[in-house]
Every structure is written in structure tokens, then in C-alpha cells.
Amino acid sequence: MNNIDTPPITPQQYEVLHGGGAEAAEIAKQRLSRRRFLRRSMLAVWGLSATAAVAGALDMLYPGLSGSFGSSLVVGKKADFKPATPAQFKLETAGVYHRPVARTYVVHLAPDTKWLLTGQSLQDQLGSEWVTKDSDGSYWIALYQRCVHLGCTVPFRDDCLSFKCPCHGSHYNVNGEFLDGPAPRSLDRFRMSFSGDDVVVNTGLLNYPNQPVPHPDPTTRLLPIPTVQCSAGG
Numbered sequence: 001m002n003n004i005d006t007p008p009i010t011p012q013q014y015e016v017l018h019g020g021g022a023e024a025a026e027i028a029k030q031r032l033s034r035r036r037f038l039r040r041s042m043l044a045v046w047g048l049s050a051t052a053a054v055a056g057a058l059d060m061l062y063p064g065l066s067g068s069f070g071s072s073l074v075v076g077k078k079a080d081f082k083p084a085t086p087a088q089f090k091l092e093t094a095g096v097y098h099r100p101v102a103r104t105y106v107v108h109l110a111p112d113t114k115w116l117l118t119g120q121s122l123q124d125q126l127g128s129e130w131v132t133k134d135s136d137g138s139y140w141i142a143l144y145q146r147c148v149h150l151g152c153t154v155p156f157r158d159d160c161l162s163f164k165c166p167c168h169g170s171h172y173n174v175n176g177e178f179l180d181g182p183a184p185r186s187l188d189r190f191r192m193s194f195s196g197d198d199v200v201v202n203t204g205l206l207n208y209p210n211q212p213v214p215h216p217d218p219t220t221r222l223l224p225i226p227t228v229q230c231s232a233g234g
Contacts, residue, residue, distance in 0.1 A: 068101075072202045074195070075099040075106060081199065083110040083138045086174045086223055091156045096174065098156070102201045103145045104190060105156060105163075107175060111137030116221055125220055129175070129213050130189045142192040142201045143176045148208075149183045160230035163187065169232055173223050178215045186213035 076099070084095030086109070091098065097106045115122055126133065132140045143163075147154040152167035162179060163172040171179040176187035191205040207213065216222070 069103060070204050072200055072204065073102045074198045075102050075104065075201050076199050077197045078134075078194070078199060079197070081106055081108040081140075083108040085110050085113050086161060086226070089156075089161055089174050090158050096156050098145070099201070100145075102142070102190070102203050104201050104203070105143040105145060106192075106199065106201070107141040107143060109139040109141075109175070111139075113139065114224075116224060121219075122222075125222055128211070129177075129186070129222065130191065130207050130211075131175070131222075132192055134194070140192055140199070141175055142190040144188040144190060144206060146188070147183065148185055148188060149181070154187070157230060159228070161226045161228055162230060164230050164232075166232075171230060173226065175223055176213070177222060179225060185215060188212070 076097075081097055082094050084090075086095070088110075089095035095108060095110075097108075098104075099106055117125055126139070130141065134140060145153050147165040147167065147170050149165065149168055149170045152165050154163045154165040154170070154172065156162075156174075157164045160171075162174060163176070165171070165181065165183075168182055170181035170183035172183070172187050173179055176189060178186045185208075188206055188208045190207075191202040193200045193202070214220075
């Protein structure tokens with residue numbers, strides 16, 4: 001019976017092979033070369049199939065590879081995010097904007113924002129909290145929408161001028177700094193940058209756990225605590 005490893009031969013070749021000699025050796029060599037070629041071809045097809053299967057699995061396991069959450073995302077133009085001082089923040093209107101595709105609040109603080117720190121202490125703290133200063137003097141932050149207590153999506157409350165988690169009450173300032181509640185640290189944030197006028201949030205690069213922003217103290221707090229009361233409801 002013929003198979004892939006024993007390709008068919010002509011009757012003439014059969015006679016020569018069984019007769020021996022140099023001519024028989026040449027025919028046998030040709031048949032061996034053909035077997036190797038067919039075997040290697042089959043291995044190549046199998047290898048390509050396996051590669052395609054692995055690539056498909058990686059695409060499902062790591063959707064960021066195809067430009068969704070987990071990768072660098074353009075969340076809008078600079079002009080889409082009007083800056084404001086903390087007292088003027090209003091969701092989607094001034095200072096703070098939710099971008100669900102990046103699971104991010106884009107915070108844009110005006111150049112005349114009043115910081116509690118000054119000089120090198122201010123610069124060091126801005127860097128440690130992943131605050132990006134723009135060429136116009138304004139400040140940008142990309143806050144991860146997840147509460148660091150138990151992972152609920154934490155909304156921005158216009159009535160509180162702050163973020164207040166509806167699940168267990170963790171409370172954060174407009175820049176994501178911890179105010180009160182059970183949260184173990186301030187809100188996490190993503191790296192952000194600009195490409196021309198595009199605002200880019202790298203949702204694959206989170207500050208936690210390598211560089212968390214802890215509960216602030218008088219030497220590290222950047223912004224004053226809001227004076228408005230923030231009830232559990234809203």
C-alpha cells in the first residue's frame with residue numbers, strides 16, 4: 001500500500017531497484033529526497049497552524065494588543081478637556097472628564113491652581129503622583145476609575161467637588177488624593193502623554209503596585225481638602 005513515506009514508483013523503476021546497481025541506488029536516493037520533502041512540508045503546515053492558534057489565543061487573553069484597554073489609547077483632543085481650579089470642577093464640563101473606553105477620569109487642573117506645596121517639594125510630589133505638566137502651565141492626571149478599596153467604579157460628585165465611592169464611602173479629592181474612608185491609599189493613576197493635540201492614556205502602565213500614592217500627610221498633600229460636605233448618597 002502506498003503512503004506519504006513510500007511514494008509510488010513505475011514498473012520500470014521497480015525492476016531496476018530489484019536488480020541493484022548504481023541505477024537502483026540513484027532511484028532510491030530520489031525516493032528518499034521526496035519522502036523528506038513531503039515530511040518537511042507537513043511539518044511546516046502544522047507549524048503555521050499552531051502559530052495561528054497561539055496568536056488567536058493571545059488576542060483573546062490580551063485584548064490590549066489590538067488597541068483596547070491595556071494599551072495606549074487616544075482619549076480625545078486637548079481642546080476637549082477644559083481646565084479648571086478645584087472649586088470649579090464639574091463632570092464633563094470643567095476639570096474632570098470620564099472616558100469609559102480607558103476606564104479613566106481625565107483631570108485637567110488650571111495653571112492658577114493653588115497648591116499646598118512649593119518649590120522642589122511640589123515638583124517632587126507632582127512627579128510621585130504622576131501629574132503631567134503641560135506647556136501652557138496646566139496639569140493633567142489620568143485617574144483609574146476603580147476604587148482602591150474593593151474595586152467599585154467611583155463617580156465624581158459635582159455636589160461634593162470630589163470622588164465618593166457609593167459602595168463603602170471611600171472619598172478622594174479632585175486629584176485622586178485620599179480624603180477619608182476605608183481606602184488603603186489614594187486613587188491609582190495611569191501614565192499619560194500628548195501626541196500633538198491628542199491626549200494619550202497608557203492603560204497598560206499603572207502606578208500600582210510599584211509606585212502607589214499613599215494617604216497624604218501635611219508634607220505630601222497637594223490640594224486643600226474640600227470644604228463642602230459629602231453625604232453617602234448623591
